[in-house]
Amino acid sequence: MPSLSTKPIYTGKAKDIFETEEENTLRAFFRDSATAFNAQKKGEIQNKGKINATISTLLFQLLEEHGIKTHFIKQISENELLIKRVKIIPLEVIVRNITAGSLCKRLGIKEGRVLKSPIVEFSYKDDALGDPLLTRSYIINALEISDEKTLNQISQITLKINEIFKDFFLKVGIKVVDFKLEYGFDKDGDLLLADELSPDNFRFWDAKTNEKLDKDRFRQDLGNVEGAYTEMLKRVKEGLNNKNPQFSILNSQFFIVRVQVLPKKDILDPQGQAVEKALKSLGYNEVKDLKIGKEIVFQINSDSQQHAQEKVKEMCDKLLANPVIEDYTVEIDSSY
Numbered sequence: 162m163p164s165l166s167t168k169p170i171y172t173g174k175a176k177d178i179f180e181t182e183e184e185n186t187l188r189a190f191f192r193d194s195a196t197a198f199n200a201q202k203k204g205e206i207q208n209k210g211k212i213n214a215t216i217s218t219l220l221f222q223l224l225e226e227h228g229i230k231t232h233f234i235k236q237i238s239e240n241e242l243l244i245k246r247v248k249i250i251p252l253e254v255i256v257r258n259i260t261a262g263s264l265c266k267r268l269g270i271k272e273g274r275v276l277k278s279p280i281v282e283f284s285y286k287d288d289a290l291g292d293p294l295l296t297r298s299y300i301i302n303a304l305e306i307s308d309e310k311t312l313n314q315i316s317q318i319t320l321k322i323n324e325i326f327k328d329f330f331l332k333v334g335i336k337v338v339d340f341k342l343e344y345g346f347d348k349d350g351d352l353l354l355a356d357e358l359s360p361d362n363f364r365f366w367d368a369k370t371n372e373k374l375d376k377d378r379f380r381q382d383l384g385n386v387e388g389a390y391t392e393m394l395k396r397v398k399e400g401l402n403n404k405n406p407q408f409s410i411l412n413s414q415f416f417i418v419r420v421q422v423l424p425k426k427d428i429l430d431p432q433g434q435a436v437e438k439a440l441k442s443l444g445y446n447e448v449k450d451l452k453i454g455k456e457i458v459f460q461i462n463s464d465s466q467q468h469a470q471e472k473v474k475e476m477c478d479k480l481l482a483n484p485v486i487e488d489y490t491v492e493i494d495s496s497y
């Protein structure tokens with residue numbers, strides 16, 4: 162293992178990068194410090210350094226398994242990763258699936274809308290300028306920090322990473338709202354994914370409750386920031402252990418359920434009787450045995466129509482109908 166020097170060659174907002182004895186290997190130390198709004202807001206999130214180093218490790222390994230080339234070598238302590246030296250392209254590559262953050266501010270649209278298809282956008286990595294949004298022409302012809310071919314390659318890899326993460330996190334009940342990536346070239350001229358993969362540079366929402374489980378808790382003073390980061394580490398580990406089949410999009414789907422509930426034939430139905438009487442008073446004497454019931458409609462997630470049917474019957478017997486005085490019928494359809 163390379164020996165570890167104490168002099169950082171780069172100090173970022175949440176990480177320090179050190180050289181090692183091997184020229185092309187660096188050491189990234191993840192600190193607990195947190196910043197937001199271009200470092201105007203500063204603070205500490207307890208244990209963030211080790212949580213982010215570990216989440217990054219697990220997610221870089223996941224991407225490598227899917228054939229994505231990254232700068233990750235290995236985790237050498239709770240807070241530290243060994244990484245390949247790359248020349249970072251000063252671009253923040255942002256991918257969005259759901260409206261949030263600066264997109265909502267810029268366009269005056271509401272948070273939480275699923276985008277027609279994922280958006281990849283580029284910002285200039287420059288704190289002094291406030292990381293401005295760039296067009297491809299700005300990047301290629303004005304800043305001259307990248308070229309058409311590289312930008313196409315970056316967009317393609319970024320969309321692939323997005324698909325990997327969307328699938329992975331959905332299985333553990335997490336929506337990937339958006340995230341920021343950085344890329345660089347190594348000594349051989351290979352384009353590698355760099356930086357980190359953690360709740361600092363992702364927006365993660367709980368799929369059921371939409372609870373924010375990322376740095377927005379710090380940005381927006383929502384409290385329990387450490388709890389959210391810890392929860393995300395837990396979900397990543399669950400995903401890797403494949404422990405949560407109830408979220409699996411491969412094995413389950415939503416079914417539409419309609420339950421019709423009616424009073425039994427010989428049970429007194431005062432509401433029904435009143436309506437029948439009213440109809441007769443209007444001259445509709447051909448009406449008889451009128452009953453008034455209710456219809457309950459909902460969707461249910463299940464791995465098969467038969468299992469959905471069994472679950473709904475259980476619900477009817479326990480709550481939705483009163484089997485002593487009411488009859489019910491259940492209709493179940495595939496929703497797609």
Ligand code: 5GP
Pocket residue numbers: 253255261262263264292339340341361362363364376
């Ligand atoms: P937005 O542009 O909406 O502020 O951010 C989009 C996504 O990129 C969010 O997931 C956010 O965390 C991430 N992001 C944007 N800028 C930065 C940045 O300067 N540093 C980090 N760590 N993440 C960023």
